[in-house]
Amino acid sequence: MAIAATTINILGIVFLSHAVYSAYEHSLLPSSSLPTPPSSILPHIIDPKINLPLDITLETLFSVFLLCVGVVLSSPELKPIQWNVWAGRLERSKEARVVKEVGVGGGNPYAVLEERPGFLDIRGRRKEFAGWVREGER
Template sequence: MAAIATAINVLGVLFLSHAVYSAYEHSLLPSASTPSMLSHSLLPASLDPKITLPLDITLETLFSVLLLCAGMVLSCADLKPIQWRAWAGRLEASQEAREVKEVGVGGGNPYQALEERVGFWDISGVGKATRGWMDGGGDKKGKGRV
């Protein structure tokens, strides 16, 4: 599949290069600098094109862009699952993914470093400690509770 995607990308680049070169050569022609009458009525003067390209150059450009898009989509890696549990389960089940190859690469849970960092504040632990303090620290009628 990678060979097909590479071939499509190469064809797309060749067609796009030819279309750009053709547009440049067409812009040098004296007859190309006459704008169409339709463009004056629809576009403001700052956006009015000074050169009208022939249909074949426009179609070649669009075709090359479509080829490049298809080649990029075919050459990309497989998509990851959207559900966290499916992705994390597959990642943690593989022995290869659990091996730490270098800093920041591998090791199972990619968020493990965030959870174990020095400044991480565990809200549930603080809540338990606060409830214990409030239950034991207030009087029996409940005046000390919030």
């Protein structure tokens, strides 16, 4: 799939480069320097001063479409939105358990937040309290 995406991206770049060059060459023609009639739809500021032929416009749109498809196909696999699913996958992978340098690797990246000093462990406190209550009843 990566080879096809690279090929599509290269084709898109070639077509876009040709369309840009064709538009530049068309702008240099003496016939293109004639004033164009103002558009009734577009505001004066964004009204084009040169009318491009339809083939250049279509080639530009086609090349942009090819580039969009190529970029989407060559993008990496999406990660899950839920962080616990992602962290679970990360904890199960062998590469993630290897500590490469300080702060990199070692399983769940959020484990340090749950093990920090001063972090209130509600479940642990609840178990301690339940044990204390059971001891008091005896």
